[in-house]
Amino acid sequence: MALENKLGITDSSALAREEEKISKKKALELFETGYLDTLTAGTFESLSLIHKYLFDKIYDFAGKMREVNIAKGNFRFAPLMYLQAALDNIDKMPQKDFDAIIEKYVEMNIAHPFREGNGRAIRIWLDLILKKELGKVVDWSLVDKEDYLLAMERSPIKDIEIKHILKNALTDQINDREVYMKGIDTSYYYEGYTTFKTEDLK
Numbered sequence: 001m002a003l004e005n006k007l008g009i010t011d012s013s014a015l016a017r018e019e020e021k022i023s024k025k026k027a028l029e030l031f032e033t034g035y036l037d038t039l040t041a042g043t044f045e046s047l048s049l050i051h052k053y054l055f056d057k058i059y060d061f062a063g064k065m066r067e068v069n070i071a072k073g074n075f076r077f078a079p080l081m082y083l084q085a086a087l088d089n090i091d092k093m094p095q096k097d098f099d100a101i102i103e104k105y106v107e108m109n110i111a112h113p114f115r116e117g118n119g120r121a122i123r124i125w126l127d128l129i130l131k132k133e134l135g136k137v138v139d140w141s142l143v144d145k146e147d148y149l150l151a152m153e154r155s156p157i158k159d160i161e162i163k164h165i166l167k168n169a170l171t172d173q174i175n176d177r178e179v180y181m182k183g184i185d186t187s188y189y190y191e192g193y194t195t196f197k198t199e200d201l202k
Contacts, residue, residue, distance in 0.1 A: 002014070003015065003115070003116055005019075006057065019055075019117075022055075023117065023120060023184065024181070026054045026055075026057070027124065030054070031180050032177070035053070036050070041132040042093075042101075042104065042128075044087045046125065046128065047125045048063045050128075054121060055116070061115050065083060065087070065113050065114070066114055066115045068080065075153065078111045078112065083113060090111060098130075098134065098163070099163060101126070102166060103159060105122065105129075106159050106162065108122050109122055109152060109155070110156050120183075123184070130170070131174045135172060136170045136172055137173070137174050137180070138183065139171040140182035140183045140185065141178075142169040143169045144165075
């Protein structure tokens with residue numbers, strides 16, 4: 001079953017196709033209007049605004065913190081009962097050097113604050129921090145999909161791999177549209193979330 005959406009689509013594959021089309025168009029708009037550069041880098045508020053911009057035409061929950069627990073495979077993202085505290089802590093994390101920025105990125109990925117569309121929004125958020133703090137962004141065309149997904153899965157325990165992968169893909173082409181859009185590519189989506197009850201954690 002497809003997630004409840006504003007488009008009235010009930011087939012999950014059809015929804016995924018339409019979501020990709022709309023969110024890519026909105027992502028490009030976010031970049032070309034300059035709205036992205038007006039946001040404060042590294043805050044949940046800025047991430048929420050990015051998410052809302054991308055998905056507002058599709059979901060009522062766009063930009064809103066999720067109200068369910070979600071998991072992908074065997075990995076459970078931050079439980080709902082701790083989510084607000086996790087986001088408050090992430091806001092306070094330093095972001096003055098590359099290692100600190102990626103540590104913050106990893107923590108936001110663990111938080112996974114939205115019901116859907118986390119990967120895309122968080123990668124744009126990451127590039128905004130890198131751009132404002134270091135004058136760099138990730139050239140996602142240089143990032144191997146499988147290596148990235150495996151490194152992100154392992155990052156809560158060991159973040160050295162994801163740091164290595166992303167450091168090798170940094171570029172100073174911070175205003176290049178193609179470089180930016182590669183981060184919204186479907187290759188890097190974290191799809192297939194399942195929900196679970198808090199008591200399942202016990």
